[in-house]
Every structure is written in structure tokens, then in C-alpha cells.
Amino acid sequence: MKLTETLKLGGRMLRGTNPPAPAIEREVDLQHEEDEALVRRTQNGDSTAFDVLVGRYKERLYATVYHMTSNHEDANDLVQDTFIKAYKSLNSFRGQSSFYTWVYRIAVNRTINFIKRRKNRNSYSLDDLDSSIQNDPDLVELMSHVTPRREVGLTELHEKLNEALQKLSETHRAVVTMHDIQGMTHADIAKAMKCSEGTVRSRLFYARQQLQSLLSDYL
């Protein structure tokens, strides 16, 4: 995208002016387009198409980055940075993987780099637990298992879980986040981290061993 178009786009948002009605209609149409088509549109200078991609993936990327950092302000910044990086580099995107895999890889790399830089400076800023957790059968089973030995509240469990995750190395934390929290397959994780499935399995194995010892009171 040309710089002038970028400036126009940013300027529109800074002035707080709303896009005209036809633009809104067009954006609604774009919602139904595939990622590849939206990428092509953006590469041809249509910045609205990229807005649709941002809207489509921001929450998924946020969840991954949040679980890796345990800090929602950092997660928000990193996801913003990820989309800016993707937007600026979109011309170099050749479609060898899906847009989501590509942008996900950018997010994971940036997050790992961020965690390395802030090493030993963990600051927690946790999202609230959704109230529907009370109905989760896994939680009910878990609490019934833990409670006889020691009284533990949900908030404490929440904090201990995040503390334990923050003690893992960046790559182990990324693998656990993607597999055990987000439910991604080994193959997808291998693509996102540009490593073999064997490496993913190995990292997962050692990360879980470490977590088992860190969370032994709750298992």
C-alpha cells in the first residue's frame, strides 16, 4: 500500500470522521470474502479489506498472546504491533501458507521476543474469569479432587496457574498455550513455530513435566 493511502486512512480515523454509507456497505460485503481475496485487495491498495482481516483474527491472536504473557495490556500492544507488521509486510506475503498462519507466526515470534526482553520482569494483569466457568464439569471435578486436601479458591487457582506458566521458557510456554489452552494440533503448532512435529511433542512433554511439579498441589 502506498504511503499516501496509509496517511489518508489514518487521517480519517484521527479526525474522527465516519466513513460514508457506501463504504460501510462495501465493508459488509467484504466480510464474506475469503482471506486470500482480502489479502489481494489490500495488496492492490484497498485498506478496508485489511480492516476486515484485523476484525476476523484480533481476538484469536489476542488470546494466544495473552496466555503467553499473562498481561492484557502487553497482549493488546503486541497484537497491534503484529497487525502493523503484517500490514507493512503484506506485499512480501506470497500465499505459501494461509494468511492466518502467517500472521499467527508473526504474533508468536514477536511475543517470544518480547518475553525474552522482559525476562525476570513479570507483571501480571489478568483478564477476569468468565462466569460460565462455574458450570465447567472439569472444574467441578478438579475442585472436588483438590478441596479435600487444601482449601483453594478459584482466584487462587487462576493466579497459580498463570505463575506456573510464566516460569516456563518462552518456547515451552508457546507450545503449551497453543496445544493445551487453544487446542491446536501438533502439525499447526509446528507450522506456526517453523519446527518439526517431533520438536513440538518434545517441548510439550518437558513443559508438562515442569508444570506438574510446579502445580503438584493442584493435581
Next chain:
Amino acid sequence: MDCKKVQQLFDDLSHERLAPDVATQVRRHLADCTDCRVVEQRSARLQRLLALKRYERPTPEYFDNFLSEFHSRVLAEAQRTGWWEQVLERIDDLLAIGSVRTWRYSLAGAMGVAVVMSLMWMSVRQTDDFAGTTGHTASADPSLVMADSLLPPPRSTPATIAAPLSDFARVAPADYQPTTAGSVVLDSTPAHADSSAPRYMLDRIPVTSASYDVPNVQF
């Protein structure tokens, strides 16, 4: 199948991703091995515990301003177009990628070698400059020749002669640095008399009767 191998397959077993014959072998091992059964139960509980993190979610309005913030940042990035910042960012991105982590060490090593080579080159250059300066002084600078001619003859001197620095500095070139602070020290005569070749540049200077007329020489 050994315990470690079996334990690495628990994850695939629980997700039913194993080939039927391998799954049978793992189950058979679990039936016989108490240790692996305990590990398997703890591993399953850990996965349920980690899955609870999915309930950590931001409030629904958290992403309301995400797109406008993205546009503002894109604008700010577009205005910040210094080429050096782009180069730094590219280097930063390159180093952030896990697959080229080893490049960091190579880069650090190359920079270290470059620094050492620069220091060696500077050192050699300084030595050359110094040699050039002394050669020039001995052969061509008439002021130093005149200064040498003012010194007393070797035979009449005691073991050492301490000439005041002020007298020497009056005639020496501005860039000359004495090696002994405050005085010029000459060696004793007998050793000089026995050797055919002059040991110091000062020895080449013929001694005349005028050499004895130095008022400030202290014996």
C-alpha cells in the same frame, strides 16, 4: 515399549491420534505399569487445569477501539519514516526469528573480531606515527641537534646527569614526549667507550668545547 516412550504418547492416546496397534501397546503397558498410570492421571488433570485458562477473557467492549487504535498506530508508523529506523526494525525482526537464533552468536563473534582488529590496526598505526616522528627528529630537525650539542661530553659526566626539563623543553619540538618525567637520564661513560656503535642518537653528536658552557646542568 519403555516408560518414557509411552509417556510421550499419552497426549496422542487421549486425542485418539494413535494407530490402533500402537494404542493397544500403550494401553497394555498402562495396565501393567503403576508409575505410568499415575503419570497418565496427573497429565490428564494438568490438561484439564490448563484448559480452564480459556475462561480468562477480556470484557466484550475491550476490542471496541481496537481498529481505530490500529489506524492511529499505522499513521504514526507512516510518519516515522527514517531509513535507519526501518533498518533497525528489520534487524530486530531478523534476530527475533527463532530459526536464526544462532546468527546472534555469529554476529556477536564477528563484531568482537572486528573490534579487536580495529584496536590492533590503531595500535600499529600509532607505533608507525611515533617511529616517523622520532626518525624525523633525529635526522632532520635542527632544533634537536642544537639541543644535543648543548649537553656536556660523556667522559666528564658522573653516572647520571639530570638536566632540568625546562631547559630541554625550550629547544625540543612541541610533540616530543620525554620518557622520564622531569629529567633526561644519560648512561655512564665506560660502557659507551667500549662499544664501537653508538647506542643512543645523542652519542652521534660530536662534542665541542661549547658543550661545557651549559649553566644549568647540575652535577
